[in-house]
Amino acid sequence: MSTNQDEGKYPQLVAFDLDYTLWDLWIDTHVTGPLRRDGETVNEVLDRYNEKISFYKDVSHILHRLRRVGNSNIVDRGGAITIAACSRTYAPTLARKCLSLLLVAPDSKSGDAIGGTRPAIEFFDELEIYPGSKITHFKALKERTGIPYSEMLFFFDELRNREVEQLGVTFCHVPNGLTNEIFEMGLEEWRNRQ
Known part of the structure; x- marks a missing residue:
């Protein structure tokens, strides 16, 4: 099922x-392991003190959308889409564990029930989760994937990471959590640079 939002070229x-x-939250300062999930609870992981970790409300839809578009036959989409998590955390093991436990439900907004409920980590093809510069993260992504920087779009809450633009990566600032609107703005900025 495609929507009007799916039309147009996408970054690789x-x-x-x-x-x-x-x-x-910051996984390395706000969360204390071990992490756990209560049964098959969707979009909620608890830490040792029952603090909740959840994706912002539009995130699962955006992840499903990228998978759907990347697997579809939309003529102008640009081919398969690699999804990466790039985090400069001092708790990489905790971040990966959280992505493994956090369940993403099928996308009710598009009627996409392919695969049912599954761990968030299954949506990510690449993980750059460790302390260090975003420049280092993106150089590693380019080396592993062969994807040119001009075909990369990066969403981040801190403006200082705009530094990746010196490589040719399109940067989109996320001031208050990823939303569908901000995702559209990022896509539009990337498309305008093509």
Whole structure:
């Protein structure tokens, strides 16, 4: 099922920061392991003190959309889309564990029930989750994937990471968590540069 939003060219790689971009906390300072999920609860992981970790409300739809568009036959979409998580955290093991436990439901907005409920980590093709510069993260992505920087779009909550633009990556600032509107703005900025 495609929607009007699916039309148009997409970058070959879309990357997301985690903290304050996909969820509303810093995994290395606000969360204490071990992490757990209660049964099959969707979009909620609990830490040792029952603090909740959840994606912002539009994130699962955006992840489903990227998978749907990347797997569809939309003529102008640009081919398969690589989804990456790029986080400069000092708790990479905790971040990966959270992505493994956090369940994403089928996308009710598009009627996309392919695969049913599944762990968030299954949506990500690449993980650059460790302390260090975003320049380092994107150089590693380019080396592994062969995707040119001009075909990369990066969503992040901190303006200082605009530094990736010196490589040719399109940067989209996410001031208050990723929303459908901000995602559209990022796509539009990337398309305008093509």
